[in-house]
Amino acid sequence: MSGMSIKKRKKMKGSRVVLYLALIVGALISLVPFYWLIRSAFMNMLEIYILPPLWWSREPSFDNFKTVFFADIPFFSYFLNTIKIVIPVVFGTVVSSSVAAYGFARFDFPFKQGWFAICISSMLIPGAVTLIPGFLIWKRVNAINTYWPLILPCFFGGGAFNIFLFRQFFMTIPRDLDEAATLDGAGPLRIYWQILLPLLKPVCITVMLFTFMGTWNDFFGPMLYLYDMEKYTVALGLQLFSSSYGSDYGAVMAGALVMTIPTILIFFVGQKYFVQGIVTGSVKG
Amino acid sequence: MGQTRTKALKKKRRWDHNAKVGFALVTPAILGFMLFCAVPIAYSAYLSFTDWNVFKAPNFVGFKNYIKIFTSDYLFKESIKATFSFAFGSTVCSTVYAFLLALLLSRRVRGISIYRTIFYLPSIVPSVAMCVLWSWLYNKDFGLFNTLLGMVGIPKQSFLAGQSTVIPSLIFMAMWSCGNTMIIYLAGIQGVPDSLREVVRIDGGSYRHELIYVIIPMVSPVIFFNVLMGLIGSFQAFNQAFMMTGGGPNNKSLFYSYYLYSVAFQQNKMGYACALGWVMFLIMILFTAIFFKTFTRHIFFEGSES
Structure with missing residues (x-):
């Protein structure tokens, strides 16, 4: 000193x-x-x-919050609608991406690397290319103005990035665990469900949080696929609200606040997992 | 004969029970890729060579759409200008700002975790809510920013309504929510070994020297990756144009995605819009390749990884 x-x-x-x-x-x-x-x-x-x-x-x-929830634009039912989409999406994403990652990380089958590369490459395709044909295909099967286009894709792979993330973590778990369980007579699904998945709880939570945020905040998907006002999500509702209450900025801000509060709550609950997810997603990727 | 038998055996072994289970597990993901990626890509490629407009059957028109995009589409040019200026501006500004915040957060100071939370908070605001909020902040007469500017004697700005101010305004909004990048840089800075910084200190260097000779070179691969991701992401910006500016004033914020959307879903020119989508894809590939070529030489890679 x-x-x-x-x-x-x-x-x-x-x-x-x-x-x-x-x-x-x-x-x-x-x-x-x-x-x-x-x-x-x-x-x-x-x-x-x-x-x-x-x-x-x-x-x-x-008063503004009363307007948000009880006036002619029913925010309350938009909350319910969004939850109806969020729950299956989060569930489908976690299950489907972790199952695929389990397959890629733990099993050998012909052309595995090729299949993996194909699945991951979808990350690089900009939405602009698949947007229009995607819309037309959903239209062809009469699924426009339903929640199917927003929910169903999550059950098929759950996003390239999530598969990649899960696979990275599966590979950190020693294979001895699987082998020991196999000797004890456990099948592959049991190993996945009872041994590996509990060990991957932090990643699961991370993926769930990001998926929740992504779905809650998604504006483009619902805007493209939902026409009826009764089916709107919170994001669409807020947009509708701001265009019909345009000059009543107090009410519009109340709506924005109402939409933001759940995401902030979720963030505070899972802050640790957020930081972890952002960092592993970018540095290891 | 013997050779074919071992080959058959080998093949049999490769498709054993284990392999079948594994393949079954990845089947949904592969199907998903086919249904939601490969088929739409093929369909889009086909449509981009037609004049389809929803109402009548598509006619094959060859490269007509592509030729029109590059030769006589005035709005295409406008949207490229708007998109590039926003993408570059917001990526550069957000990178610098996020890096500065991350540097601040990497110092050992009491209560630093509170600051980290505060700096990250804007990134949690849903995009739609953010657009609504910032439209109000930018309001000419009653918004926050003109109120603050008025307090220091600067005349009112028209922000989103001004031809020269609309892009900077949107860039500033993008900077505000740079929390994800900030967290990544913070992790990168904290990953720099103390021993290296010690060396600079022993040689009598200041924090500035640590920054220039150790921290920035060590973090440069992370910066490289995030700048590229930032460019790709902001190149696809849509919500700001849709919700805040409508592409205006005078097409100065006509983002590419928004232009494509309006061609497809307001003018129903599906074939032309698909061609626009492919042009965007090609621009992005070209751009990424150039980016890699230019910068990988200047990047420090630790070991042989990445």
Whole structure:
């Protein structure tokens, strides 16, 4: 300590101050839009349009949220609709991608590497190429305006990225475990279900969280395939809401807040898995 | 004779019970690829050579769609301009911003995990909610940004409604939600061995030297990968154009995906839209190849991996 000159100590203190300042500026940039979202959601139509703008409502109320849930655009049923899609999608994605990864990681069959490469290559195809024919095929089988186009694909592979992720983790588990279980008379499905999957719980949770987020936030899919207002998801509902309540920004912000809250809750519950998933997905990939 | 027998045996062994189980397990994924990828690709390739417009049967027109795209489609040019400027701008700005945030988070400071959560929070906001929120933030008279600018004496900006401001505004919005990239960079920075940074310190180097000579070179493969992913992702941006700008003003935010969508589903020119999709795919492949060629030489790869 005594070896350190006063000048150097001062300099270190200075850099600490700069560091904290930068952290606070970054935090403000991240948080201020949230503040504006919440502030507007609690304002009535008159307060929204006061100049200069108010920083907080003079009489904050939940009226906007009442509009969101109980006015002519039934957000509540959009929540239910979205859940009706989210649950099978999350289930189908986890089961189907982990089963495929199990097959690729643990079994040998002719042309395995080729099949794997084919399955993974679908990651590289931009949506723009498959979009129109995909739509036309669903139209041909009369599945437009149903949830099938949004749900069924998840049961066939569950996405190239997830197969890849699961396979990476399957390969970290020693094969001795499978062999021991085989000697004890367990079949492949039992090994998958009772031995390997419990060991992969963290990956399962990661995939489930990302799938939930992706489905909850998806706008393009539902917009393409759902026509009837009663079938809308929250994302579509919010878009409809913002175009029909365009000038009532308080209500629109309340709607945006309502749509965002579940994702924030899920994030706080599974923060650890999120970070893990983002990092393994990018660094190992 | 003997040779054919061993061959047959070998083949039999390869298709033994174990192999059949394995193949059965991956069958759904393979079927999924066929149904939702291979068939649509083939169908799309076929349609791109027709004039199909939903109402009457498709006629084969050869390369007419492709020729039209490159020679006489004014909106195609506009959309390429808008898409590229957004893709490059948002990728570069988000990369720099995410890297700076990650550097801040890599310092040992009390309460750092709270800052990490706060910096990540914007990325959790659903895209539709984000578009709605930022349209309001950018509102000319009652929005947050003009209120803040007014406080420091800067005149009102038209943001999304201005020809020169619409792309920068969308880029700023993209920067705001760069949390995923930030987390990846943070992991990369934390993975840099302390011993290497120690060497710089012993030689009397400052943090700046650590950054330039150790951290950035070590993290460069991660940056490379994420810049490429960012470009590919932002090249396909759709929601902002659909929800916030409608492609305007004066086509300045006519993103490629949005243009393709409007050609297909508002003008019903399915054949032409498929051709547009293929052009986009080809541009992306070409672009990725150039990107790899240009940058892989400057990237530091640890060991023989990646």
